[in-house]
Amino acid sequence: MCNLCDDAQQEPLGRRKFLGLATALVGTAAFTLTAGILRADECAPFLADAQAASTPDQAVQFLVDGNARFSTGASLHCDLLGEMTATAEKQTPFACVLACIDSRSAPELVFDQQVGDIFVARVAGNVPTTEILGSFEYATKVAGAKAIVVLGHNHCGAVKGAVDRADVGANLTALLDEIEPAVAATPLVGERSSKNHEFVESVAETNVRFAVAAMTEKSAVLKELVETGAVKVVGALYDIETGKVTFLS
């Protein structure tokens, strides 16, 4: 068995975060959870029991709730070193996020998540490369994550570069070519230019929708997980001016 698989099968350490309709012990404190409470303690490490008990919809809701905290200045201040210790032997994140490399759109920050909570893959323009599809196959099929979020953002330099057909170097051009289908599929009003802000933001949304579709169109593993209801794939756009994430329908 591969090392990655071994890692996914190991037993958890430390405190456990329980979800759902159950009476649970978290540390030394007892909690009776109700349907309206998804996480008893947002700072408790997200361990195997929590992952097993959570649904794809709840996994997305954790991110919705986290962005609500971030965008209102209410981000948690957790014991990151404690979470590091608790998750060192095994990780059981609840979601995967594909995001742009933009320095302003770090998923752990904008979704206010902690050590061991989410898998993150980042590439300029949040395009679903073969390597990223493979990474998310591992994250879901092997490691048990319940949701995949493709997170685009406004004022994206990669999208602007694709719109402008920027020619900087062979590798960057190849990357921007991955966004070209979204540019071509987006209705154009006015000139094709990064100065056409409305068009740039429309392309960013199309690009996210294409990446969401690619998860199941280009991965048989993810397609099966989605069709059986084990995993949910959703698109979202992050506004770098307000800090708010809007999930696409």
Ligand SMILES: [Zn+2]
């Ligand atoms: Zn970007």
